[in-house]
Amino acid sequence: MQKGQVWAVVGGADSGGLLVREGQDLVSAQLPARLETGAVVEQVKLVGGRLNYVKVSGIGPQAGWVSLKLKGKELLVASKSEADKCSSGSIVRRSDLDGQSLGPWPAHAESVSTVLFDRFSWQRPGSAQSRRLFSSSWAEARVCCWELSSVEQMPGSQRTPLLLWELPVRGLVSDIVAISSSSLLTAVSANPLPETGSACHQADFKKRVAEQDDQLGSGDTLLAWNLDLDEEAATATPHFLQKFPLHVRGCHKLSVWPGPSDGLGSGAPQLLGSISKDVLCVSRISPEPSCSTEALIAAWRADDPYGKGTNTTGRHLCWESTESLWTGDEAGVLKVWDVSVPSSKAKTEVRLGVSGLSKILLCPTAGLLIAAHEDGIAFVDTRAGQLIRHQYTKEPVTSACLLDGENWHLFAGVGCNIVQYDTRTTGSSLEPKAKALGMWTLPAKVSASDCIRSSAGNTLVAAACQDGSVAAFDSS
Structure with a gap:
């Protein structure tokens, strides 16, 4: 040959x-x-x-x-596939990532803080063949949108998804979430990095950057962007929609209810949880957030969720139900909040006895909360509000994502690897048995991950690294 x-x-x-x-x-x-x-x-x-x-x-x-x-x-x-033998610079169209893998490709110059499959991309007019992925870099203060179904293939190099747009965010972006097919929210935790040689209080700035918790202007911590692009513009970029004065300190994490149940974007989000050092907030999401002057309507809040004057900050949250919201801080303290009643006190507190919390996830069908941390993974019984056990790993678990279901799958970023676990519950004891099913090695330490079901029912995974690269693949 x-x-x-x-x-x-x-x-x-x-x-x-x-x-x-x-x-x-x-x-x-x-x-x-x-x-x-x-x-x-x-x-x-x-x-x-x-x-x-x-x-x-x-x-x-x-x-x-x-x-x-x-x-x-x-x-x-x-291979006799024309898609695999395309000429330099040509664009390959695919219906989805089923049976495919992309990258790793250089998505950012700095560490990637978030990757997020666009659950609504299949709902956009004229986008029946679309599978989009958002990526953001905290240090770059930038969000990118990639079209995974349109791939630029260069012989002898990686296939790179088509970059649809880049969005310079007004501050260092700590999290992103899509609340409709045309609206994206960005959580900002600090002002942009100063330009080289600028006159600023470097010591104070470095301290605030290290804490990732700057005091910003009113509403600058949570921003909404309209994704309906002007296709006739020279550079199509989402335009600023509005800002929400829900937090004074930097906003660290966002979570929507209901969460995505599949890859087709079913179940439009109704509630948004957002957390900063000063406030834990729940907001109702407008049915048409891109058209409404009030895309978010504040419905509940708890001031100083982890105590005033303490060194710890709530950085993680996830929904258990419309009435129950879990949060976690870097010291490994989990709290459960009843958001159906006006109260600033958590109803339950669980201490994991570990630090370096990187992600908390809920598996409602199993009654489990999964907490990724620097020593491994913790499993918590949400019904009893008790720690079940830790599963320790050789390297810190820096990210995690899961798909809920009868046999649910957990993907964890451990060092330079994405490890897939098949975690089942037995009897009524809710004792998880986490068995590693597969592992994918990336070029640098994993910094973020997300997973979704494709239209064909396969499990698609996106993983990002500290060197700025991103990969997406079908794990089935």
Whole structure:
């Protein structure tokens, strides 16, 4: 076969991928990472049963030597897909990510703080073939929107999703959430970084940046943007809609109810929870937030949710029901709030005995809360309000996401890996048995993740890294 032939990796699923060596010889140095199943590579040289390749897409070393067969079993097959053999710079259209993987691609110059599948992209007029992904970088004060169904493929390099727009946010963005097909909210926790050489109080600024908790102007901590772009404009970018004076200190996290149940955006969000050092707030979401002068209507609040004058700050939250909201701080203290009654006191408090909390998630069907932290993962019985146990990991768990269901799946960012757990509950004891089902290795430590069901029912995962790269793939 000629140079330029494209091959698809079909073997290695049970061993984490194909073994890759530096040279043609079977005793040459082995590369530390494996070429994972589903990757697509381009042929540089074929000598006997050994293939010298450069990676086109998927996860694994960018180049190296692999074997086409092992004990008679095919590890790679020659691809006849026109999508895999497209010419340089061409755009490939796909209906979704089913059976595909993209990246990692360089999405940001700084660490990515949030990745979020757009649950509403399938509802937009003329976007029946759309699968969009938002990414944001706190240090860059910037949000990007990627069209995963439109891929620019460059032979010999990664396939890169089409960048639809970039949004410079008015401050360092700590979280993002879509509340409709045309409205995006950004939580801002600090003023923009000063320009090099500017006259500012550097010591004070560095302290505030380290805390990620600046005192901003009224309403500058929570901003709404209209995603209905002016297609005739030279540069199509979401335009500012309004700001909400709900917080004085920097807003750290947003959470909507109901959360997404599938990949088709069913169940429009009705409630928004937002948290800062000074306020835990619940707001009602307008049915048409992009058209309303009041996209958010404040409905409930608790001042100083983690105490006045304390060093700890509430940075995480998630909904259990329309009446119950969980929060967590960096010291590993979880609180449950009854948002149906006017009260500034939590009804339940759970101390995990760990620090470095990075994410809290609810699995309502199992009655479990999952808390990712620097030592591993904690499982909490939400009905009893008690810690069940910790599952410890060798490296800090820096992100987590899950899909709820009868057999729900948890994806955790552990070091440079995304680890998939199949967590089941047995009997009435709610004792979780977390079993690792798969692992995907990324080029740098994982900083954020999200997952969603595709229209075909597959589980799609997006993972971001501290080096600014992002990857998206079908984990099914």
